[in-house]
Amino acid sequence: MRVFKIKGEKAHLVRVYKVGGVNYADFVKLSNGEQIRGVKVVREKTKNEKPVEKEQAKVEEVVQEAVEEVKPKEDGYAEEEVKEPSQQIVVTSKDSQATFNYPSAEFDKFVEENKLNPVMVDNCIEGKQKTHKGYEFKLKD
Numbered sequence: 001m002r003v004f005k006i007k008g009e010k011a012h013l014v015r016v017y018k019v020g021g022v023n024y025a026d027f028v029k030l031s032n033g034e035q036i037r038g039v040k041v042v043r044e045k046t047k048n049e050k051p052v053e054k055e056q057a058k059v060e061e062v063v064q065e066a067v068e069e070v071k072p073k074e075d076g077y078a079e080e081e082v083k084e085p086s087q088q089i090v091v092t093s094k095d096s097q098a099t100f101n102y103p104s105a106e107f108d109k110f111v112e113e114n115k116l117n118p119v120m121v122d123n124c125i126e127g128k129q130k131t132h133k134g135y136e137f138k139l140k141d
Contacts, residue, residue, distance in 0.1 A: 026038070102125075
């Protein structure tokens with residue numbers, strides 16, 4: 001387990017990821033378990049450091065060098081692409097059939113109410129699997 005100091009508090013590194021060519025990291029504070037998300041990873045060069053090729057630089061090494069917190073909305077990192085309901089999805093079970101705009105809050109509510117796994121629902125929509133908990137999902141063309 002790697003421990004880092006962020007704003008004077010010790011934190012555990014949970015994951016490192018890249019968005020738009022910029023490295024970010026998520027941490028969990030050791031003192032209270034609070035999550036710190038979207039920390040921009042910055043690497044500072046030292047005087048004696050030689051230039052490093054991209055393949056050689058590991059993301060974990062970058063995190064060890066220096067981190068600075070970034071407000072997600074200021075940097076545009078946490079803003080998800082919002083899709084307009086442009087398609088219809090037909091949900092079929094052996095008892096009934098329903099049609100929803102996809103994606104929509106109404107469809108998300110249906111998935112939640114029926115205790116469906118959103119990943120499995122996406123697999124059905126993409127054609128990777130046929131059904132999930134007796135439901136079949138087909139996009140209308």
